Structures are given as C-alpha cells and as structure tokens.
Amino acid sequence: MRFVAAAIVLGAVPFLGLPAFYESFLYLVFHWVVLATSWNILSGYSGYFSFGHAAFFGIGVYTTAVLAGKLDWPFLWTLPFAAAVPALVGVALGAIIFRVRALRGELFALLTLAVTFVVSTLVLNTPVDGGPGVMLSAVSIPKLAPTVSGTFYLLSLVLALATVAIAYAVYHSRFGTGLFAIHDDEAVAEVMGVPTYRFKLAAFALSCALAGVAGGIYGVFVSYVTVGETFSGFVALYVILMAALGGTRHWLGPALGAAALTTLLYVFTTSDYAVAGRAAMGLIFILVILFLPQGLLGRFAHRKALPRRNAPIPSAAPSTKNMESILVVRDLSKAFKGVQALSHVELDVRRGEILGLVGPNGSGKSTLINLVSGHYPVDSGSIRFEGRELVGKAPHRIARAGIARTYQIPRPFPHLTVLENVALPPMFGQVVMDRAAAEAEAWRWLEFTGLAGKALLQPQHLNLHQRKFLELARALASRPKLLFLDEVLSGLTPSEMNEAIRLIRAIRDQGATIVFVEHVMRAVMELTDRVVVLTYGKNIAAGAPGDVMRDPLVITAYLGAAHA
Amino acid sequence: MPSYTLLGQSALSGVFIGALYGLLGLGLTLSWGMLRQINLAHFALVFLGAYLTYQLGAAGMDPLVTLALIAPAFFLFGAALHLLLARFKVNALNTLLVTFGFMVMLESLIQWIWSADFRRLESHYGDVKWKVGELFVPLPELLTLALACGLALAVWAALRFTDLGKAMRATAEDAPIAAAFGVNEKLLSLLLSGLCAAFAAVAGMCLALSHTLAPSQIYAWIGVVFAVVMIGGLGNPLGPLVAGVVIGVSEGLTMAVTAPVWAPLVSFSLLIAALLLRPEKF
Numbered sequence: 147m148r149f150v151a152a153a154i155v156l157g158a159v160p161f162l163g164l165p166a167f168y169e170s171f172l173y174l175v176f177h178w179v180v181l182a183t184s185w186n187i188l189s190g191y192s193g194y195f196s197f198g199h200a201a202f203f204g205i206g207v208y209t210t211a212v213l214a215g216k217l218d219w220p221f222l223w224t225l226p227f228a229a230a231v232p233a234l235v236g237v238a239l240g241a242i243i244f245r246v247r248a249l250r251g252e253l254f255a256l257l258t259l260a261v262t263f264v265v266s267t268l269v270l271n272t273p274v275d276g277g278p279g280v281m282l283s284a285v286s287i288p289k290l291a292p293t294v295s296g297t298f299y300l301l302s303l304v305l306a307l308a309t310v311a312i313a314y315a316v317y318h319s320r321f322g323t324g325l326f327a328i329h330d331d332e333a334v335a336e337v338m339g340v341p342t343y344r345f346k347l348a349a350f351a352l353s354c355a356l357a358g359v360a361g362g363i364y365g366v367f368v369s370y371v372t373v374g375e376t377f378s379g380f381v382a383l384y385v386i387l388m389a390a391l392g393g394t395r396h397w398l399g400p401a402l403g404a405a406a407l408t409t410l411l412y413v414f415t416t417s418d419y420a421v422a423g424r425a426a427m428g429l430i431f432i433l434v435i436l437f438l439p440q441g442l443l444g445r446f447a448h449r450k451a452l453p454r455r456n457a458p459i460p461s462a463a464p465s466t467k468n469m470e471s472i473l474v475v476r477d478l479s480k481a482f483k484g485v486q487a488l489s490h491v492e493l494d495v496r497r498g499e500i501l502g503l504v505g506p507n508g509s510g511k512s513t514l515i516n517l518v519s520g521h522y523p524v525d526s527g528s529i530r531f532e533g534r535e536l537v538g539k540a541p542h543r544i545a546r547a548g549i550a551r552t553y554q555i556p557r558p559f560p561h562l563t564v565l566e567n568v569a570l571p572p573m574f575g576q577v578v579m580d581r582a583a584a585e586a587e588a589w590r591w592l593e594f595t596g597l598a599g600k601a602l603l604q605p606q607h608l609n610l611h612q613r614k615f616l617e618l619a620r621a622l623a624s625r626p627k628l629l630f631l632d633e634v635l636s637g638l639t640p641s642e643m644n645e646a647i648r649l650i651r652a653i654r655d656q657g658a659t660i661v662f663v664e665h666v667m668r669a670v671m672e673l674t675d676r677v678v679v680l681t682y683g684k685n686i687a688a689g690a691p692g693d694v695m696r697d698p699l700v701i702t703a704y705l706g707a708a709h710a
Numbered sequence: 711m712p713s714y715t716l717l718g719q720s721a722l723s724g725v726f727i728g729a730l731y732g733l734l735g736l737g738l739t740l741s742w743g744m745l746r747q748i749n750l751a752h753f754a755l756v757f758l759g760a761y762l763t764y765q766l767g768a769a770g771m772d773p774l775v776t777l778a779l780i781a782p783a784f785f786l787f788g789a790a791l792h793l794l795l796a797r798f799k800v801n802a803l804n805t806l807l808v809t810f811g812f813m814v815m816l817e818s819l820i821q822w823i824w825s826a827d828f829r830r831l832e833s834h835y836g837d838v839k840w841k842v843g844e845l846f847v848p849l850p851e852l853l854t855l856a857l858a859c860g861l862a863l864a865v866w867a868a869l870r871f872t873d874l875g876k877a878m879r880a881t882a883e884d885a886p887i888a889a890a891f892g893v894n895e896k897l898l899s900l901l902l903s904g905l906c907a908a909f910a911a912v913a914g915m916c917l918a919l920s921h922t923l924a925p926s927q928i929y930a931w932i933g934v935v936f937a938v939v940m941i942g943g944l945g946n947p948l949g950p951l952v953a954g955v956v957i958g959v960s961e962g963l964t965m966a967v968t969a970p971v972w973a974p975l976v977s978f979s980l981l982i983a984a985l986l987l988r989p990e991k992f
Contacts, residue, residue: 428814
C-alpha cells in the first residue's frame with residue numbers, strides 16, 4: 147500500500163510545474179537506483195560479484211542508440227531490445243562461465259571486468275559507434291509529461307519502481323532463497339535441491355536486462371553517447387559502492403545507497419568547493435563502511451519470518467519393511483588423484499530399513515554418500531534409486547528424487563536463520579512448496595528436533611549439538627524417501643546421543659529409509675537392521691549387526707591382525 | 711605486414727609497459743593475496759608518489775634519491791592503513807570500499823596541490839636513449855624494467871627462503887594457526903602492508919619518469935592492473951610481472967599489426983580464453 151502511495155506521489159511531480167532541474171536531478175537518482183538494484187539482484191543476493199555492469203548498461207545504451215539514432219525506430223520501441231540484447235549476452239556469457247565448476251567469485255569478477263573492455267573495443271571499432279560517438283538529439287521523445295525532462299523523469303520513475311519491486315519480489319521468493327543459499331554455500335545449496343546453474347543464469351539475465359533498459363533511456367537523455375563515457379569504470383565502481391553503502395542483503399539497500407551517493411556527488415561536484423567536496427565524500431564513505439559494515443540497511447536485512455503456522459502432521463506412512471531395494475549400487479569406483487577411495491563397491495538398501503554403514507576412518511563411507519548425492523562425479527559403476535539411474539544427474543535432481551543427507555561437519559547457511567535453513571529443502575524437494583508452506587513445514591521439524599526456540603537465530607549462535615540437529619531437521623524437512631546420516635552422533639555427550647537415537651527411530655517410523663554412517667557402535671547395534679562394512683574402499687561384510695561384528699575380517703579391519 | 715624493426719620496437723615497448731603494470735600490481739597482489747585487502751588506494755598512492763617525485767625533481771633532486779624520502783613515508787602510511795583496517799576487522803569487500811574512500815581523498819589532495827593540469831617531470835634520465843641494433847632503448851623504461859624485475863624477484867626469494875617470508879606465507883594461509891605456532895601475525899601484517907605502500911612509491915617514481923601526470927589518470931590504470939594481478943595469481947609476487955609483460959607485448963604487437971584501438975580486445979580475449987580453458991590454474 148505504502149509502495150503504491152509513494153508511486154502516485156512521485157508520479158505527480160512532473161505535473162506540478164517545478165523547475166526542470168528537479169526532474170533532471172531525480173532522473174539521475176532513479177537511473178542509479180536501477181543500476182545499483184539490478185546489480186544487486188545477481189551480485190548482492192548470490193554473491194557473484196560483477197565488475198562488468200558497465201558492459202551490460204553500455205550494450206543497452208548502444209542498442210537504443212543504433213535502433214533509434216541510426217535506424218529511426220520510435221524511442222519506446224527500442225527499450226524492449228535494450229533489455230533483450232544485454233540479457234542475451236549475459237546468458238551466453240553465463241552459460242560458459244557458470245559451467246566452469248572451479249570458478250570462484252574472484253574469477254567471475256575478473257571475467258566480467260574483461261568483458262567490459264572487450265565490448266567497448268568492439269563497439270568503438272565497428273559501425274555500431276566507430277569512434278565519433280552517436281548523436282541522439284534528433285530522436286523524438288514521446289510526450290508523457292508536460293516537459294521533456296518530465297518525460298524522462300516518468301520513464302525512469304517507472305523503471306526504478308519496477309526494478310525495486312522485482313528486487314523485493316525476488317528477495318521474498320523461493321528464487322531469492324535459492325540465491326541467498328548460493329551466496330552462503332553453493333555446493334550445499336545444490337545438494338539441497340537448488341538448481342544453482344539455472345538460478346545464477348536467471349539472476350544474471352534479469353540483472354543485465356534491467357541495466358540495459360536504464361542504458362537505453364540514459365542514451366537518449368544525454369542525447370550524445372560515446373564509448374569513453376558509456377563504458378567508463380565509474381559505472382561498475384559506483385554500483386558496487388552504492389549497493390554496499392545501502393546494504394547488499396536488503397532489497398532496498400542499493401536504492402538507498404544510490405540515492406545517497408548520487409546526492410552527495412551532486413552536492414559536492416556542483417558546490418564552490420568541488421575538490422574539498424570530493425574529499426569529504428571519500429571521508430563519509432570510509433566512516434559509513436567502518437561503522438556500518440553491513441551497509442545502512444544491514445541491520446534490517448533479516449527477512450521477517452512469516453506468521454507461524456504449523457503444518458498438519460502428515461499421516462505417518464506405515465513403515466513398510468520389505469525386501470524391495472530402494473537403492474542399488476553396483477560396481478561403484480572413485481579415485482582421487484590416484485588414491486582409490488572406492489573400488490567396485492556394492493550396496494543394497496531395502497525400503498524402510500535402517501542400514502548401518504560402518505568401517506574405519508578413510509574406508510570410503512563419506513565418499514559413498516558424496517557420490518550418491520552427486521557431490522562428486524562417479525568414475526564408474528551404477529547407482530539406481532527406485533529403478534532410475536542417478537549417475538550423471540545434477541545433485542539438485544537427485545535431491546528432488548527424494549534423497550537427502552546430513553554433513554558430518556555441519557554446513558548450515560551462515561547468513562540464513564535456523565528457520566530459513568530448514569525451510570529451504572522443502573522449497574526445492576519432491577513437491578515444490580512456496581515460502582509460506584515451506585516455513586510451516588520447517589516449524590514442524592524444528593519442534594521435532596527441539597530447535598523451535600532458536601528458529602529466528604543465525605546458526606552461529608548454536609552449539610555443536612544444536613547444529614547437528616539442525617542438519618537433521620534440514621534433511622528431514624524435504625521428507626526424503628532415503629536419508630543418509632553422516633556421523634550425526636560424533637561429538638555428542640551420552641545424554642545428547644540418547645536423544646538423537648530416539649529421534650532417528652522416530653524418523654524411521656515416519657516411513658523414511660535410513661543409511662546410518664556411524665562410529666559409535668552402541669548406536670549401530672541398537673538402531674540398525676543390517677550392517678554393511680567397508681574398508682579401504684571395498685565391501686568386506688554385510689548382514690545382521692550381531693553377526694557382522696563377530697566376523698573375523700571386520701575385527702581385523704578395526705583392531706588389526708593378532709600377532710600371537 | 712609491418713617491418714621487423716617496428717615489430718621489435720612494439721614488442722620492446724610492450725615489455726616496458728608490462729613492467730610498469732607489474733610494478734603497480736606487485737603491492738596489490740601481495741595485499742590482496744596475503745592480507746585479503748583489495749587496496750584501491752594503491753593507485754592513488756602511486757600517483758602521489760609520482761607527483762612527489764615530480765615536485766622534488768623540479769627542486770633539483772634526483773628521482774632515485776627522492777625514493778629514499780618517499781618510500782619510508784609511504785611505508786608508514788601503509789602500516790597506518792593496515793592498523794585502521796585491522797582495528798575495525800574490515801572484510802575483503804569492505805576494504806575495497808574503504809580504500810576507495812582513501813583513493814578519492816588522495817585524488818582530491820593531488821588535485822588541490824597540483825591542479826588538474828598535466829604535469830611532466832623533466833629529469834636528466836629522460837634524455838638518455840641507447841640504440842641497440844635497430845631498436846631504441848630509453849633509460850627511464852629500462853630503469854622501470856630493472857626495478858620491476860628486481861623487486862619481484864627479491865620479494866619472491868624473501869617469501870620462499872627466509873624465515874620471515876615463510877612466517878608470512880603461513881600467516882596468509884591460516885593466521886590463527888600461524889599465531890598458535892608463535893608467529894607474530896599482527897607485526898608481520900603491518901610490515902607487509904607497509905612494504906606494499908613502499909612499492910607504490912617505487913611504481914610512482916617510475917610512472918613520473920615515463921608518463922605525463924594528471925589526477926584523472928588514476929582511474930585509467932585500475933582495469934588493466936587488476937586484470938594483471940588476477941591473471942598472475944593472487945599473492946604471487948612474480949605473477950603481475952609475467953602477466954603484465956604478456957599483456958603489454960600482446961598489446962604492443964596488436965597495435966603494430968592492426969590499429970592501436972584493437973589492443974585491449976586481444977589482451978582480454980587472451981585472458982578470457984585462459985580462464986575458460988584452464989580455470990584450475992588461477
């Protein structure tokens with residue numbers, strides 16, 4: 147409502163007969179709001195820092211410059227193309243860049259920086275510009291307001307409102323949750339079902355498109371565009387500074403930072419003491435960052451949890467223990483640079499059972515989990531889940547098929563609350579839920595694991611035992627058919643361990659099949675129906691817990707051979 | 711096809727400009743790779759160093775002698791900057807922002823003292839030129855190349871072979887663990903930060919010897935030097951020099967063979983290709 151009211155008030159400005167100066171100044175503010183906010187949708191939310199926003203802004207500028215200035219298209223008709231062309235370039239670039247797995251944030255930043263140089267060189271030396279710049283003063287401006295400056299004001303206002311609204315919507319959506327998860331831990335996000343590749347591409351395209359439209363309008367506004375001005379380093383630098391100043395983790399942060407910095411720049415560069423003004427701006431900048439490192443809105447960056455609403459307890463699917471195998475692993479091998487972590491491993495997991503997977507340290511248990519969940523690519527062999535082959539599938543598809551895991555060393559998303567951490571997997575699970583439904587589901591599992599009291603804290607405020615339970619809650623919230631528990635008991639005190647064992651029983655009673663990797667033999671004996679033993683990456687025994695533990699091979703593997 | 715003399719001269723000037731890229735990048739790569747500080751103020755410091763060299767040179771002082779005054783002063787500035795960043799526990803992204811603030815302030819200072827006009831240092835080094843075969847070798851550029859190679863090799867050797875260098879590398883890898891093994895992490899970081907700023911003074915002197923100065927030129931170097939730093943591998947003292955020379959030479963040859971305007975396209979296409987084909991190398 148407030149949003150609509152603000153839009154109406156701002157929309158009335160050109161009709162008040164103010165001096166054109168105000169409209170032009172506000173035009174510039176909105177222009178930077180769009181650029182900073184669009185940058186933030188990719189770089190702030192997902193953490194992939196782009197130093198190349200000027201490239202996409204510039205492609206937008208020149209798309210309109212060519213279509214309107216050289217081919218005489220009507221100005222407004224060029225704007226969809228000013229969005230589409232940069233978005234396509236972004237997608238093409240992203241399709242290459244994001245496929246490279248090892249690409250860390252710094253390299254993404256460098257690549258986008260390089261793209262700016264390449265694009266500007268191409269534009270400068272082809273008929274697109276050719277050197278002298280493009281005059282756009284002959285482009286006719288549609289009369290949306292009494293004055294020309296009013297028209298630009300209205301255009302940029304609409305675009306700025308749309309951009310902020312998009313940033314707001316993304317921020318609160320499933321898409322935004324996925325981007326924030328990518329920011330914190332991309333590998334875990336993927337294993338929890340987030341289609342990271344597609345999400346990064348989509349965010350990149352959106353970011354480029356909005357910057358492109360801003361560019362299209364800007365070109366006609368300044369009426370004469372040159373490569374030097376358009377692709378200057380200032381655009382890339384200023385959008386980062388604006389977003390950081392306002393707060394990159396808040397949807398409104400970049401807009402606020404843009405308004406503040408544009409005003410500061412304007413006031414200082416037009417005053418009588420322009421040089422001193424610039425120095426003062428530098429000082430203000432330093433002070434804000436030192437004392438408000440999360441940006442002006444950093445304190446408000448936590449998304450409000452939706453009103454709590456418990457999901458109905460699902461009718462517990464009766465645990466149908468039978469002989470049917472839910473997961474069949476055959477002849478699975480994996481080597482890391484010559485170390486054979488797994489060789490020709492076989493595993494059958496029967497529906498409804500708790501299977502213990504044990505073996506000494508380094509025997510390949512965690513590697514097996516990492517292969518099934520898709521975290522590492524498989525060297526050879528097959529993994530069939532409910533009859534479907536998993537080898538070669540992206541981790542998020544495996545999660546979506548109904549497999550979940552915990553991490554031995556808990557890996558929560560550090561900047562999301564406990565509630566958001568647990569609500570993430572249901573949004574990307576077998577049944578896709580919206581944020582409200584997912585949070586309701588999350589509350590249920592927080593109750594179940596006794597973490598409801600900590601729901602609105604960040605994971606850093608949890609102790610080890612609570613973090614382990616957070617891992618459990620997160621794995622459960624997607625209602626997996628098959629759950630891998632990787633040493634959830636290690637490091638717990640005996641009483642915490644009893645609580646955990648009770649939980650795991652309850653989980654099985656809800657119908658999940660569990661593969662239980664553990665060193666704590668008491669728990670293995672108490673909980674499991676069957677046990678499989680690995681050592682040096684090979685199967686050595688399988689069967690009922692009591693029998694397996696008396697197997698001489700197993701005793702040798704754990705305790706060494708007797709020399710007597 | 712241009713003559714071999716032209717190609718040779720272009721390649722040589724590429725080597726010289728690459729050496730300057732490398733010299734500018736040396737301090738940046740060390741502070742980014744080892745201290746996790748992305749120091750934009752480095753560029754402004756380089757220019758401040760260049761202007762000071764210009765000023766003292768105008769008063770009749772030999773540029774190499776001015777270094778003895780400027781470098782220690784910059785060392786103190788670098789250490790003070792580090793104290794500030796460490797005191798507020800500024801993260802890597804925010805160091806970019808804070809040092810941007812310093813860059814703007816230093817730029818204003820330079821403009822206030824020396825105005826926005828172009829300035830050119832007149833020194834007796836500028837007139838010295840040798841002819842080697844068909845090629846001209848100007849002394850200022852040769853000095854830059856020698857300093858760039860000397861400093862990069864010295865830092866590399868110090869990090870690799872001295873106890874102090876090993877302690878620094880350990881600190882860069884894992885500061886708390888290094889501290890637990892008795893490394894005085896705070897002092898080392900201070901020292902390194904001071905050194906990086908002192909390297910800016912050296913780069914500044916070389917810049918003053920070979921280039922015309924204007925405050926707005928500060929921004930012109932950021933893109934290519936950052937690229938050189940990242941291609942060379944963060945924290946690797948030899949990286950910027952090697953990457954700088956590669957980019958410089960490829961730019962020089964492109965200018966000779968086609969038009970000067972295509973130079974950035976070649977170097978950055980090389981970069982993109984390298985990143986995509988061998989990402990594990992970076």
